[in-house]
Amino acid sequence: MKRLVVYQSATGFTAKYAAWIAEELSCEAKELKHISAEAVAEYDNVIFGGWIMGGMISGLDKLRKMNPKQLVVFAVGAGSDNGNVRSNLKTQNHLEETPFFYLEGGLSFERMSFFPKMMLKMMGKSIAKKENKTEQEEEMVKLFAGSFDHSERKNIEPLVTAVMKNDLTCSE
Numbered sequence: 510m511k512r513l514v515v516y517q518s519a520t521g522f523t524a525k526y527a528a529w530i531a532e533e534l535s536c537e538a539k540e541l542k543h544i545s546a547e548a549v550a551e552y553d554n555v556i557f558g559g560w561i562m563g564g565m566i567s568g569l570d571k572l573r574k575m576n577p578k579q580l581v582v583f584a585v586g587a588g589s590d591n592g593n594v595r596s597n598l599k600t601q602n603h604l605e606e607t608p609f610f611y612l613e614g615g616l617s618f619e620r621m622s623f624f625p626k627m628m629l630k631m632m633g634k635s636i637a638k639k640e641n642k643t644e645q646e647e648e649m650v651k652l653f654a655g656s657f658d659h660s661e662r663k664n665i666e667p668l669v670t671a672v673m674k675n676d677l678t679c680s681e
């Protein structure tokens with residue numbers, strides 16, 4: 510089975526997970542911007558990881574257009590890992606038929622470029638102003654207050670195990 514990890518990362522958390530996953534699976538990790546549809550066609554199994562922006566997995570649409578044979582997706586965000594986050598991401602990113610994993614990343618204001626940083630601050634402020642915030646909104650206000658790193662190598666275990674056993678169901 511020829512495997513490849515492809516990723517899109519803005520501040521490094523997804524890149525770090527991609528490198529860990531590739532190491533465990535003994536394959537290469539390549540950045541999405543350095544890969545072509547012709548290259549993707551050479552692999553039986555592509556594991557794609559993208560960072561989350563406003564609930565959308567960055568780079569996923571571009572990768573899908575390359576028609577990978579067997580696609581596995583992981584998303585890296587700032588939120589904590591719970592069933593709600595995963596199922597919302599699945600629906601929003603049309604991943605009902607695709608094996609999908611959520612990996613908790615972090616926030617790095619230091620490594621963020623100007624526009625994403627502004628967007629995040631604006632999102633944080635507008636949620637903070639809201640009355641009757643949902644549990645998820647309360648969490649976002651706390652999270653968006655400063656940089657943190659919740660990435661841990663052990664978080665990749667379910668993905669690596671499923672890929673190695675080729676047990677790629679679409680369940681949670």
Ligand SMILES: Cc1cc2nc3c(=O)[nH]c(=O)nc-3n(C[C@H](O)[C@H](O)[C@H](O)COP(=O)(O)O)c2cc1C
Nearest residue numbers: 518519520521522523560563564586587588614615
């Ligand atoms: C503009 C913006 C929007 C974001 N939206 C979300 C979001 O909807 N959900 C989430 O969990 N994280 C969100 N994040 C946080 C990033 O997904 C998180 O920092 C991730 O770890 C970045 O990965 P990277 O280092 O690979 O770029 C957002 C970050 C930015 C800058």
